[in-house]
Amino acid sequence: MKILLLEDDALLSKILTKHLEKSYNITPVYDGDSAMDILEDKKFDLLILDSNVPGISGLKLIKELRSYNDTTPIIMITAYQDTIHLKSAFRYGCNDYIKKPFELDELDMRIENISRTFNIEQNRLITISKDTLFDALNNQIIKNSSIFSIAKKESEFLNYLVKNRNRTVSKEELIQNLWSFENIPSDATLRVYIRNLRALIGKEYIQTIRGMGYRLVS
Numbered sequence: 001m002k003i004l005l006l007e008d009d010a011l012l013s014k015i016l017t018k019h020l021e022k023s024y025n026i027t028p029v030y031d032g033d034s035a036m037d038i039l040e041d042k043k044f045d046l047l048i049l050d051s052n053v054p055g056i057s058g059l060k061l062i063k064e065l066r067s068y069n070d071t072t073p074i075i076m077i078t079a080y081q082d083t084i085h086l087k088s089a090f091r092y093g094c095n096d097y098i099k100k101p102f103e104l105d106e107l108d109m110r111i112e113n114i115s116r117t118f119n120i121e122q123n124r125l126i127t128i129s130k131d132t133l134f135d136a137l138n139n140q141i142i143k144n145s146s147i148f149s150i151a152k153k154e155s156e157f158l159n160y161l162v163k164n165r166n167r168t169v170s171k172e173e174l175i176q177n178l179w180s181f182e183n184i185p186s187d188a189t190l191r192v193y194i195r196n197l198r199a200l201i202g203k204e205y206i207q208t209i210r211g212m213g214y215r216l217v218s
Contacts, residue, residue, distance in 0.1 A: 001023075001024045001025065001045045001046060001111075001115065001120055002024070002025045002027070002042075002043075002044045002045050002046075003020065003024050003025065003026050003027070003044060003045065003046045003047070003048060003111075004027050004029065004035060004038065004039065004042075004044045004046075004047045004048070005017060005020070005026055005027065005028045005029070005048045006029050006030075006031075006032065006035045006047070006048065006049045006050055006053060006058060006061070007028065007030070007048075007050045007053070007077070008030045008031060008050060008052075008053040008054055009050075010030070013028050013030065015104075016028075016048075016104075016107070019104050019107075020107075020111075022126060022162055022163060022165055023126060023136075023162070023163065024111075027042075027044070030053070030054070031053055031054040031055040031056075032053050032054065032055035032056030032057055032058065032060070032061050033054075033055035033056055034055070035049070035056070035061060036056055036061060036064070039065070039070075043072075044072055045072070045073070045120045046072065046073050046074075046075065046111065046114055046115075046120070047065075047072055047073070047074045047075070048074075048075045048077060048107075049061060049062065049074060049075070049076055049077070049094075050076075050077050050078065051076055051077070051078035051079075051080065051085060051089065052078065052079065052080070058076060058078075059076075059085070059088055059089060059092060062074055062076070062089065062092040062093050062094050063092040063093070065093075066092060066093035073095045073096075073114045073117075073118050073120075074093070074094045074095055074096075075094070075095065075096045075097070075098060075107075075110055075111070075114065076089045076094040076096070076097045076098070077097075077098050077099075077100060077102070078097070078098075078099060078100065079099075079100045080099070081099060095114060095117075096110050096113070096114060098110060108163065125142070126162055128141075128162075128201050128205060128216075129201065129202065129205060131143060131144050132200075132201050132202070132205075134158060134159075134162065134201075136155055136158075136159045136162070139151070139152055139154075139155035141200045141201060143200060143201070148200055150196070150197070150200070151196075153178070153193065154193050154196060154197060156178050157174065157178060157193050157197070158197055158201075158216075160174060160177060160178060161206065161214065161215075161216035162216060164216070165216050165217070165218060166215065166216070166217060166218060167215065168209045168212050168213050168214070168215045169213050169214055169215065170212060170213035171187070171190060171213055171214075173213070174190070174213070174214075194206060194208070194214065204217075205217055
């Protein structure tokens, strides 16, 4: 999925870009005029626009894009807490709205919801290492140009580690997010998933943090 990120706060833009580029193709811009110039030449699957930026504001950019019958899904992000800007954003044609400060997980969920709603095909070739890619959409690991299919649950397991790269994820967190209460896996099952994934991508990339959980490292 190709995403244009319009955010004038350099630090926040860097944080969001670093987080989202694990799964998506991100183009960051810092003012509305630059965003408009890029949008004249390139097509994106999703726009994430800050409402208050230099040049054309995010709100005016939405209004102008919709006047050209541009139907690209848009998530508006803003520091405003009132409902006036909320109403304006939806009236102009944004599809979702998130107020600062927000958790990265919340943004992930909103992007995934937009993807489902608009049936956006996600090309999720995620780099694990210099010779290994992960295709979360098709449950495949591509290593040295060879394709290895993995089980759907193994794919979900690896995808969750990817989204939390370089952070230790506990067994409890994995179970809570990937399994229903009726299908809680045993510790042995988790170890099998880890062993299978390490065999394909390299054991050095999935670390076991004793007493804490697992970590996918860059």
